[in-house]
Amino acid sequence: MAKSEWTETKYRRFLTEGRGQGVGKEYIPWTKTHEFSSKGRATRILGIKTGRIHHLHSDLQLRAFLIIEWSEKVIDIRESFPLIDVKTVIDDHEELRFDKFCNKETGDQMVITTNFLLTVKNTDGNENHIARTVKNSTELTRKITLEKLEIERRYWFTKGVEWKVITDKQLPRQLAKNIEWVRDTLLDQERDGMEKEQLSAILHKYLLGNSDIGLRELLRQFDKTEGVPKGTGLYLFRYLIAKKEIRIDMNTAIDFSKKVSGLLL
Template sequence: MMEAFNQSKRIKKLLKEGRGQGAGKDYKPWTTISDFSSRGRASRAFGIKTKRIHHLQSDNQLRFFLICEWNSNVLDIRESYPLLDVMEVIDNKENLRFDKFCDKETGEQLVICTNFLLTVKEPDGNEKLIARTVKNTSELNKKITLEKLEIERRYWMQKGVEWKLITEKQLPRQVCKNIEWIRETLLEGGVADKESMTHVLLTYLLNNMETPIKELLKEFDKSEGVADGMGLYLFRYLIAKKDIKVNMTEKINLSQKARDILL
């Protein structure tokens, strides 16, 4: 995403605000939803890992964010990361059309952002940065999009950071729907003594593998004297914590027996 700001003054103001700086809960994206009057399918999402609000500019960005949150190896998620030093970093500027990414009135260079900069944990325990740009395949027909992607590619290559393009084809919708269904249970508050209650529910599940999940959860609510739906909430929480495993690529069918859902 490129931001057509009145450059010098605007950029100094944003930098003073901390935009594009920090990490974890202290990171501030270069672009926030409130910067623009209308962003279509833009959304805000509270980060379970980062403990801050993420500003996502499309449904595909939201889906990518959800998948990153679900991935245990992703430690930090920074969206709308500005390539403020792009002109200094890229040595080989041959055929790069920077002139297309300039303010039409002032002629100054626009700020180019990479959608996501992630901190990930490698198998050996070390951490590294990877950059990801999320685009719909329909956008790849536009020459200006391809030119911007080439700028990003060369920038991150020069930085020694792995960069890849992600399209909707790598963002399975059912997985994202399942993550959305369970992730709110990880937010603070809502249920007292959640940990001990989930331990009780887990015992129910393991001892009643031939019972349909829906019936088992109703029986749990009744026998434990809790509000209707508590068993379902705790079941979602067990999945969210990865204390139990289910096939996230399929819709979770509560009519199935426990042995047919739990992996």
């Protein structure tokens, strides 16, 4: 959303619409893709854990979302979380340049957001919140970026919430690519659910019982032996990874010529 477009009227409307409120499926992000102007490519993606559409404003945010959602610790993801009460939460406003984030014509203050507010489950079973801001490493040399990050840092510190900046260097492309490749099988409503479960269980046995065979050949044999359409074994292989019933190194490209024993962890 361009700064010049921001008004007090729009702020009130967002609050009335419930922006930045709710959890899980009921959460509504402060900014949505169709109303946000950015240099990156915007994406709307259905969340597996939340069951709602997430609004992401750049490829890097998408990469971060995929990796965050993949984590077994994360149970809820709230993107574009607004720091509506930032000026009342932060007592020390010294050197904070809120004036940089307002409509220059009207003086209306824009709402600063943090990219992700996550609910995570600790090893002891307790839930807590952590906040994450996503930035390209090249952006960290810009003064206005650092000024916004300092506002976020002080806000979350005062709230007692762990906050960190994560950059492109901490978000492996191949990991995100592999996650994107397998996750769609969890959202596929076209295939018969019971049949998918039964066939994936059979493939799981194939994988464990024929670990000395190359993966490509094993999947081909599975399709032929089980009398299923070509590509079914590959689809189910993706499904087993997505469900984490089998584990592979998600940080590397999958080499289908390798023996199964060299792929499964």
